[in-house]
Every structure is written in structure tokens, then in C-alpha cells.
Amino acid sequence: MTAVRQLARPVALVRRRPGTRSATSYAFISLYTALTVAFGILPALYALYLAFTDANGGFAGLANFTKVVEDFRFLPAAGHVASFLAIWLIALVLLVTVLAVVVHAVRLRWLSSSLRLIFYLPGALAGASSVLLWLFLLDPTASPVGGLLRLLGLASFIEVIVPAHLPPIFAIIAFWTGAGGWIVIMYGALNNISAEVIEAARIDGAGPMQIAWRIQLPMLRKWISYMGIMSLAAGTQLFVEPQLLSQASNAVVPNDYSLNQLAYQYAFQQNDFNGAAAISLLLLVIALALSAVFVWRGGLFETD
Amino acid sequence: MGGITRASIGAAGVLVTALALAACGGGSGGGTSTGSYGFPQVAQDDKAEITVWVDADRTGAAEAFKKAHPDVPVKVVSYDGSANGSNSFRTKMQLFDRAGSGWPDVVFSTQNNDAAWAAQKSGGKQAFAAVLSDGLVPKATLDGFTPGSLAPCTVEGKVYCLRNDLAQVVLWHNKTLLAKFGYSVPTTWEDYQALGERVAREHPGYIVGTVGDAWTPETFFWSSKCRANGITGPRSVTVQTGTPECKRAAAMLDTLIKNGTTPNISVFTPEFVKKYSGKVLVMPGPAWYAGAIFNNPQSLDVPKGQLGVAAPPAWQGDTAVTGNVGGGTWFISSHSKNLKAAATFAEFVTTADDYQVNLAPGYPAFAAAADKWVKKQESSGYYATDLQPVVKAGGEIWDGWGSGIFSQEAIWAKTMTPAIADGKSLVDLLPAWETAIKNQAKVDGYTVE
Numbered sequence: 001m002t003a004v005r006q007l008a009r010p011v012a013l014v015r016r017r018p019g020t021r022s023a024t025s026y027a028f029i030s031l032y033t034a035l036t037v038a039f040g041i042l043p044a045l046y047a048l049y050l051a052f053t054d055a056n057g058g059f060a061g062l063a064n065f066t067k068v069v070e071d072f073r074f075l076p077a078a079g080h081v082a083s084f085l086a087i088w089l090i091a092l093v094l095l096v097t098v099l100a101v102v103v104h105a106v107r108l109r110w111l112s113s114s115l116r117l118i119f120y121l122p123g124a125l126a127g128a129s130s131v132l133l134w135l136f137l138l139d140p141t142a143s144p145v146g147g148l149l150r151l152l153g154l155a156s157f158i159e160v161i162v163p164a165h166l167p168p169i170f171a172i173i174a175f176w177t178g179a180g181g182w183i184v185i186m187y188g189a190l191n192n193i194s195a196e197v198i199e200a201a202r203i204d205g206a207g208p209m210q211i212a213w214r215i216q217l218p219m220l221r222k223w224i225s226y227m228g229i230m231s232l233a234a235g236t237q238l239f240v241e242p243q244l245l246s247q248a249s250n251a252v253v254p255n256d257y258s259l260n261q262l263a264y265q266y267a268f269q270q271n272d273f274n275g276a277a278a279i280s281l282l283l284l285v286i287a288l289a290l291s292a293v294f295v296w297r298g299g300l301f302e303t304d
Numbered sequence: 305m306g307g308i309t310r311a312s313i314g315a316a317g318v319l320v321t322a323l324a325l326a327a328c329g330g331g332s333g334g335g336t337s338t339g340s341y342g343f344p345q346v347a348q349d350d351k352a353e354i355t356v357w358v359d360a361d362r363t364g365a366a367e368a369f370k371k372a373h374p375d376v377p378v379k380v381v382s383y384d385g386s387a388n389g390s391n392s393f394r395t396k397m398q399l400f401d402r403a404g405s406g407w408p409d410v411v412f413s414t415q416n417n418d419a420a421w422a423a424q425k426s427g428g429k430q431a432f433a434a435v436l437s438d439g440l441v442p443k444a445t446l447d448g449f450t451p452g453s454l455a456p457c458t459v460e461g462k463v464y465c466l467r468n469d470l471a472q473v474v475l476w477h478n479k480t481l482l483a484k485f486g487y488s489v490p491t492t493w494e495d496y497q498a499l500g501e502r503v504a505r506e507h508p509g510y511i512v513g514t515v516g517d518a519w520t521p522e523t524f525f526w527s528s529k530c531r532a533n534g535i536t537g538p539r540s541v542t543v544q545t546g547t548p549e550c551k552r553a554a555a556m557l558d559t560l561i562k563n564g565t566t567p568n569i570s571v572f573t574p575e576f577v578k579k580y581s582g583k584v585l586v587m588p589g590p591a592w593y594a595g596a597i598f599n600n601p602q603s604l605d606v607p608k609g610q611l612g613v614a615a616p617p618a619w620q621g622d623t624a625v626t627g628n629v630g631g632g633t634w635f636i637s638s639h640s641k642n643l644k645a646a647a648t649f650a651e652f653v654t655t656a657d658d659y660q661v662n663l664a665p666g667y668p669a670f671a672a673a674a675d676k677w678v679k680k681q682e683s684s685g686y687y688a689t690d691l692q693p694v695v696k697a698g699g700e701i702w703d704g705w706g707s708g709i710f711s712q713e714a715i716w717a718k719t720m721t722p723a724i725a726d727g728k729s730l731v732d733l734l735p736a737w738e739t740a741i742k743n744q745a746k747v748d749g750y751t752v753e
Contacts, residue, residue, distance in 0.1 A: 055428065056428065071747060072743040072747070073743075073747070139574070141575040141578060142574055156569055156575055156725075157573060158516065158570075158725045159725050161722075162722045162725055163722055247390065249717070250517070250518050250570065250572075250717055251518060251711075251713065251714040252721045252722060253718075254714075254718035255714065268391065268394070268398060269394070269395075269748075270749075271398045271401075271426050273402075
């Protein structure tokens with residue numbers, strides 16, 4: 001399902017000004033295009049083919065889709081992903097924007113740059129290894145914050161990972177690993193706002209709060225919706241966090257927790273690649289539909 | 305003259321090459337023929353290198369084979385043994401099925417339910433596992449395994465794998481502690497429960513078992529003849545968790561979970577070691593608990609001369625049976641180009657003293673090796689009792705619990721373990737467990753009765 005990510009990315013590229021096409025720009029995008037075709041578009045087309053055929057290659061109509069939707073694991077998995085997304089997306093959009101504005105407002109150069117580095121560091125760890133780190137954090141007997149967990153009445157690993165706790169846990173892990181990169185990007189976007197505009201606002205008597213609310217936020221709108229789309233695409237593909245937690249907990253966290261995991265189960269546990277492809281297409285459709293909301297509300301396609 | 309000879313040799317060479325290509329080509333059956341062992345096989349080459357997949361613990365087996373058979377070229381590949389629900393054995397073979405090539409010749413799996421899929425055609429492709437009982441492995445060898453130990457390898461009367469080790473559940477206990485507290489080893493589950501209740505009153509903090517691991521159903525419910533996993537055919541299963549056999553085990557565990565003598569903590573967590581080192585009075589568990597947790601410096605590290613083993617308890621008025629927790633299996637690929645060498649390897653690692661007696665950490669499934677293994681363990685002086693109960697339990701594994709494609713352990717882990725952590729009663733959870741098993745069985749194509 002990296003397809004979603006691959007399809008979402010060109011949206012940002014649309015902002016290129018017309019009339020600057022040249023051999024150089026083609027050369028720059030050629031490698032990207034080749035990789036997108038090889039690892040994004042072709043696999044997506046193969047998934048499309050698989051989703052509408054049966055194991056022997058015959059046309060199957062919607063049979064694969066009805067099969068996966070009627071699977072007793074499908075709705076719970078969809079619910080898990082939805083509650084994870086709700087917590088994570090809201091937290092991401094709010095906190096990243098606020099943190100970026102605050103860091104940008106810090107006048108001390110060394111403090112501002114070290115804060116950015118600190119925010120960014122967790123994201124620099126490769127995805128899986130940063131999740132492994134959390135396995136220790138979540139185990140009250142091994143965790144450096146074990147006292148805090150016990151304070152919450154959680155004495156054992158199994159009590160920490162009961163089903164109701166999982167969406168916030170995954171949201172926290174995803175925020176911790178992913179937010180730093182976005183804060184740095186937002187910071188760059190804030191730098192892009194012309195100093196004259198801010199200066200003019202200040203002369204007109206606007207305080208830092210008013211500048212943030214009336215100048216910076218509206219000018220960040222496109223960036224925020226860009227972040228929303230990218231994160232949505234990544235979030236619907238929730239996989240690494242529950243998969244690792246499932247293995248670490250010897251399957252107490254089920255190995256079919258998220259939709260993507262369910263697709264994986266279909267492909268590699270049940271040897272049903274067609275069912276897996278159907279789930280991945282459903283994910284694609286949902287992610288595209290939700291992305292459309294961000295494009296719309298964020299004015300991503302409006303030209304300045 | 306010379307020219308003609310060279311030309312004819314050349315022609316013969318081309319012909320041979322063409323034949324060889326025909327034999328190799330067409331992964332979906334072009335070059336295969338119905339072999340002499342009851343399944344379609346590819347052209348055989350006695351000199352071909354065999355590729356062997358083992359987990360970290362079984363590399364010793366492959367090394368021992370290389371030493372004993374230096375003439376057989378073996379390539380050893382290390383993988384995770386399909387352990388902890390990774391299911392990598394099946395995943396990888398399905399990918400090779402799709403690719404039409406790449407299968408290893410021999411595979412070790414830590415699971416004992418792989419025959420359920422490996423013996424079946426998958427997506428129109430030939431079953432991965434070679435039939436062993438139609439001549440590939442001599443009948444005398446198959447007969448040498450502990451009775452019942454090949455049941456997880458047997459599908460519709462044919463044997464598809466060789467068992468590495470048995471994992472029969474026995475009653476481990478700390479003889480020194482029991483004597484100190486004045487308790488005797490329980491022989492029935494009723495005694496066992498009474499012991500747990502006394503321990504809770506008289507020596508709180510000590511435990512008589514655990515329910516935190518995914519093999520709780522195999523340990524307590526299998527040995528209670530609970531029909532939660534009645535595999536009745538390659539694609540049919542009977543699931544009844546509402547029977548008195550299931551309820552008695554659940555009710556017993558409810559009492560013991562509530563009074564704290566069987567905690568909901570996995571024995572493989574630092575938490576368990578920290579809390580219960582020196583506090584395990586009695587513990588029903590598989591044979592491999594001895595090496596994995598009791599006599600392991602990283603785990604409970606019970607000192608020499610304290611650990612005893614007793615026969616699995618019986619329910620009053622019922623014959624004693626026991627459960628089984630894993631026990632690895634060896635498969636031979638039906639796609640192998642050198643079946644002979646593959647069979648030699650699989651026989652060696654499961655039956656030869658070089659590995660099973662001298663090196664193997666677990667109780668050998670091959671009976672002759674098991675006897676020698678037990679003698680060797682007893683002579684170590686570690687155990688406080690003899691090990692005959694382990695041998696006896698090996699033949700008492702209840703046959704009403706099968707080996708299906710789906711993992712009972714995964715189902716228990718995701719539906720029951722969190723619910724126990726929430727404080728729910730096992731007796732109340734039995735219907736939910738039944739539903740979960742049935743749902744999973746249906747997804748895997750089983751007919752549920």
C-alpha cells in the first residue's frame with residue numbers, strides 16, 4: 001500500500017510554476033518517475049488486477065471485496081485504524097503547528113536549533129527500531145518510566161496493552177517518531193513567510209499571539225493540509241507498530257489488529273493474495289476520499 | 305572419423321542439455337513425474353547440494369550431520385524457525401510456490417501444526433511437504449518414534465514430517481520447598497487446586513502455575529480433555545468449550561487466578577523472573593520448561609537437587625492424559641532434487657545419538673534416543689527425582705486435540721489473555737473462546753461442527 005503515499009506525493013509537485021519545463025527538470029524527475037512506476041504504480045495496477053480475479057486468474061467481480069468485508073476481523077480492524085487515526089491526526093495537526101510556531105518564536109538561536117534537533121531525533125531512528133524502543137518503555141518492570149505506569153495502576157506488560165489502550169499507545173508512538181520531521185518542515189514554512197509581512201503586522205500593533213493566529217496560521221494552511229494528507233496516507237497503513245507489539249507480546253496484541261495486517265494475514269497466512277489485494281484497494285479508496293477533504297479544505301490546488 | 309565422433313558427441317550433449325532443461329523447466333509440473341515415493345518429483349541428482357533451514361537452536365543438528373556425513377554437500381540457512389507466530393515457514397514457501405522455484409530441501413519448524421498446510425495443495429501448486437511414509441523414510445524408522453508423536457505430522461494416514469522433540473506437559477515441582485512446607489505432590493487436579501488454595505492462605509507469594517502464556521489451553525484444557533481443538537479431518541474441526549471437561553479446568557483456574565497462585569504473567573518476561581524466582585512451588589508445563597526456565601541462569605535458575613518432576617495429574621474418576629506444547633518438526637520438500645540426501649539428513653537429525661542424545665536440549669521424539677537422553681539427564685544429578693514421569697507422559701498425550709492450520713495459541717492470546725487481565729472469569733469467557741476459535745477456523749477454510 002505504499003501506493004497511497006506515492007500517489008499523494010505528486011499533489012505537492014503540482015505547485016510547480018508552468019513555463020519552467022526544461023531538460024534539467026525532466027532529468028530531475030526522471031529517476032523519481034522511474035521509481036514511482038516500478039514500486040508504486042505497477043504494484044498498484046497488479047493489486048487492481050488481483051483484486052478482481054480469483055486464485056486461477058479468472059474474473060471474480062466483487063467476490064474478493066465481499067469476502068474480506070464479511071470477514072469477522074474486518075470491521076474490528078477498520079475500527080482500530082479509525083480510532084488510531086482520530087487520535088493521532090488531531091494530535092499531530094494541533095501539536096506540530098503549535099510547537100513549530102513556538103520554536104519559531106524563540107529568539108535565542110541556540111535554543112531554537114537545539115529544540116528542532118531534539119524534536120527531529122526520534123524520527124531519525126529507523127521506523128522499526130524506534131518501535132522496539134517502545135517495547136521497553138511499555139513494560140513496567142523494564143521501563144524507565146515504570147513508576148508512572150504503576151501510578152496509572154498498570155503493573156504488568158499485559159495490563160498496559162489491553163485493547164482499550166492500544167489506539168492511544170500507537171498514536172503516541174507514531175507522534176513520537178513522526179512529528180519531529182513535520183516540525184522541521186513547518187519551521188521551514190514559517191521561515192518562508194516574508195519578514196516584511198510580520199514586520200508590518202508588528203508595526204500595526206499585533207502581538208505574538210495575533211501574529212500567529214492572523215498571519216502565520218493562514219499562511220501555513222497549505223502546509224498543514226499537506227501534512228494531513230501525508231499523515232493520513234501513512235496512518236491508514238498502520239502496520240509496523242501493531243506487528244512488532246504483536247510479536248513482542250506473543251500475540252496478545254492480535255496480528256490482525258489493523259487493516260494492513262489483515263491484508264498481510266490474507267496474503268501470507270491464508271495464501272489469498274486476491275483477498276489481500278482487495279483490502280489494499282479498499283484502503284486506497286478510503287485514503288483517497290479522506291485526502292480529498294484535506295485538498296478541498298486546505299486549498300492545496302489553489303494557485304497564489 | 306574424429307570429426308564425426310566430435311559431432312555426434314556434440315549432438316548428444318545438446319540432447320542431454322535439452323532433456324535437462326525439459327526436466328528443470330516449467331515449475332508447475334512440466335518436468336515432474338509421479339515418483340517412487342507417492343508424490344510428483346523432479347529429476348533426481350544424488351550429488352546435488354541440499355539446502356537446510358534451521359533455527360538458531362538447531363544449527364547444532366546441522367553441524368553434527370556435516371561431521372557424520374562429510375560426503376553430503378549441505379548448505380545451512382538460519383531462520384527464525386517460524387516461532388512466536390511469525391509463520392515465516394509458510395509465508396516463505398508460499399512465495400516460492402508463486403515464484404515456482406527456490407524451495408529449501410529440508411526445513412525445521414518450531415511449530416507442530418505445519419503439516420496441516422504443507423500436506424495440502426496450495427493455489428493449484430503441489431503440496432510442499434514430501435510424503436515420508438510411502439518409502440522415502442523406512443517404516444522401521446517411523447515405527448521407532450514414540451507412539452502418538454507423529455500424530456501432528458500425519459494427515460489422512462500419511463506422514464509428512466518427522467518430529468524433533470516432544471513437549472508433553474508434566475508436573476514440575478520444587479521438591480525441597482514442598483518438603484519444607486509439608487506439602488505433597490498433587491496426583492489429581494482436585495488436589496492441585498486444594499494445594500493452590502492452601503498456598504494462598506499459608507504462603508502467599510508462592511505460585512503453583514501460570515496462565516500468562518499462550519499455551520495455557522494446551523497445558524490445562526488439553527489435559528482436561530476439553531474439546532476445543534477437535535481436528536477431525538484435513539478441513540474439519542469440532543469445537544465445544546461448553547462441556548464439563550472444559551468447565552472444570554476453567555473453574556479451577558478461576559479460583560487459582562483469583563487467589564494469586566497462577567498469575568497472568570508469561571514465564572518469559574523479566575517480570576516473572578523478578579517476582580517468582582525461588583517462589584515456584586509447582587508448575588504444570590511442557591518437558592522443555594526444565595531447560596528453558598528452571599535450569600537456566602537467565603531465568604528461574606533453580607539450584608541443583610531441588611527440581612522434581614511428577615506425572616501429569618488426572619481428574620478424579622478419569623484417566624490421566626496430558627497436553628503438549630509445541631515440539632519441533634522436520635519437513636522434506638517434495639520439490640527437492642536430492643530426496644535421498646534430504647531424507648538421510650532428516651533421519652539423522654531426528655534419530656542419531658550424535659545430535660538427539662548428545663546435543664539436543666529437548667526430549668527426543670524418537671523413542672530409543674529418548675531413553676538414552678533421559679539417562680543422560682538423570683546422570684547429571686540436577687534433578688531431585690527420576691525422569692520416568694516424563695517418559696510416561698510422552699505416551700499419555702490425549703488424541704482428541706489436533707493440529708490445525710490455525711494457531712490455538714494466537715486465539716487464546718488475543719481473546720483470553722487481555723480478558724483475564726481485565727479480571728473476567730474463565731468460565732464466563734468459554735463461549736467467547738469457542739466463537740473465536742470457530743471464526744478463525746472458518747477463515748482458514750475449515751468446516752466447523
